[in-house]
Amino acid sequence: MKFREDINALRAIAVVSVVLFHFNHEWLPGGFAGVDVFFVISGFLMTMIIVKGLEKESFSILSFYKARVRRIIPPLAVLCFVLMLLGLFLLSPIDYLNLGKHSAASLTFLSNVVYWTESNYFNPSSNEKWLLHTWSLSVEWQFYLIYPVVLVLLRKFLTLHQLKAVIAISTVLALLLSILVTMKSSSAAYFLLPTRAWQMLVGGLVFLYPLNLKANTKSPLQLIGLLLIVTSFFIFTPATPWPGYASTLPIIGTCLVLITHNNESFVVNNKLTHALGKWSYSIYLWHWPIVVAGYYFELGAYWWAVGLPLSIVLGAVSFNYIESKSLKDYRLDKIKVILRPIPFAVMSSLLGLTIFHSNGLLSRLPQKEQLLVLSAIEAKDDWFYPEPNIEIEGLEIRFIKGKSNKNILVMGASHIEQIYPYVSSLDNEYNIYFLTQSGCFVTPSMKNPKWGCGDLQNYQKLLNKIKFEKVLTSFYSFNSYLPISSSKRQTEKLIRIKEYDDFLFNLKSPNSDNKCTTLG
Incomplete structure (x- = not known):
């Protein structure tokens, strides 16, 4: 041809x-x-x-x-x-x-x-x-x-x-x-x-x-x-x-x-x-x-x-x-x-x-480090995170049914998803709602530019709908969400920390006295 x-x-x-x-x-x-x-x-x-x-x-x-x-x-x-x-x-x-x-x-x-x-x-x-x-x-x-x-x-x-x-x-x-x-x-x-x-x-x-x-x-x-x-x-x-x-x-x-x-x-x-x-x-x-x-x-x-x-x-x-x-x-x-x-x-x-x-040619590491890596590999093999099973106000949620009418909200990026297998294996007193989006943050100015983060950033819809006794949050390093690398990087980082601090202060269901815990 x-x-x-x-x-x-x-x-x-x-x-x-x-x-x-x-x-x-x-x-x-x-x-x-x-x-x-x-x-x-x-x-x-x-x-x-x-x-x-x-x-x-x-x-x-x-x-x-x-x-x-x-x-x-x-x-x-x-x-x-x-x-x-x-x-x-x-x-x-x-x-x-x-x-x-x-x-x-x-x-x-x-x-x-x-x-x-x-x-x-x-x-x-x-x-x-x-x-x-x-x-x-x-x-x-x-x-x-x-x-x-x-x-x-x-x-x-x-x-x-x-x-x-x-x-x-x-x-x-x-x-x-x-x-x-x-x-x-x-x-x-x-x-x-x-x-x-x-x-x-x-x-x-x-x-x-x-x-x-x-x-x-x-x-x-x-x-x-x-x-x-x-x-x-x-x-x-x-x-x-x-x-x-x-x-x-x-x-x-x-x-x-x-x-x-x-x-x-x-x-x-x-x-x-x-x-x-x-x-x-x-x-x-x-x-x-x-x-x-x-x-x-x-x-x-x-x-x-x-x-x-x-x-x-x-x-x-x-x-x-x-x-x-x-x-x-x-x-x-x-x-x-x-x-x-x-x-x-x-x-x-x-x-x-x-x-x-050979677990990534693990033998090249010292003995103590080998044991740590092996434990991490075993833990990773047991990890799972299912597809969303309910939708509330247009938000996709992983829901774990508890024994009472009390609720816990777990929200954040992919790092907090690691606790799902453990939480789901417990005999839970609380209903647990997982609202997560990988690579995302909660405030619009801190949005990861590569991924749509609408569900996570519209968390207030969920707070308005359901009363939560506890809120658990975790997000990755602030550096991952800075859109630019420049001489102003540290200044911008401080501004965003302040925004996140405001988010934590305001994170509560209307007319509730919920407690918020952040995992570093």
């Missing part, structure tokens, strides 16, 4: 949107939709490769897998290995343990399932997961494994025309499934292949049912498609149920761009989009660990000024010295090409499992 600048431009737009979103959600609140753009492109290209091969009766599943291995695994394996090497010196045993687990999951393309079982993608704790972004690679790889096998088997019984119809019907059914699951379990819908498959299948439909467009309609349609994609980056937020019906907007936009097949437009054919599109996979791989580093090492609110160019530089280096070199091996024997990256990936995966099963 002749190089398509429009597809390359879509990759550039997708990776830029995701990177900007990850560095600051306020820049592009719906930038996560860039992943959906990638999925459509993948579906389009994979369907084209498979169906053309079936038409010529020359399709080889081994060759198909070889191409996917050659492109995806080498840069990913290098990333995982580098992170595990650096983590040995920079991460705590528990964090290193998780990195090992996630590296192995990423290299076996099961990370989407692992992350689904751990937490919501948009939860602030996600900022502690160095390889969270590999969930999308796992979804794609699972699709790559299943899709060609299914089409080859169906081709034995169906004509190509019938096969196209089956793909079209499957796309509609998969979309309906995605919408239904998104309403029931947004986390499962976000991470898992069955609810993402339609996005790749719809890309396949663009190839299977091409439109003959007049030359003068291509540019306007392409522009409309690009506008739909960009619009989705601004009108959607992490609070939008995804990838249900809302995700059809960027999907339709991407399809319009693919349908027009217009390489002449300056919007898609320029040096910037050409470079970013080529480097998009490698930029995507490297940018997220850089984002996490900013959080993990508390590098300040302006870390993006270093992180953004560093993501591009590392992406370019990865493309030129890892990705492109592996792509140039296409003349080698099929089996050799598959095996060359696989030993390194297997080695890196085994290293990750070793780190995980």
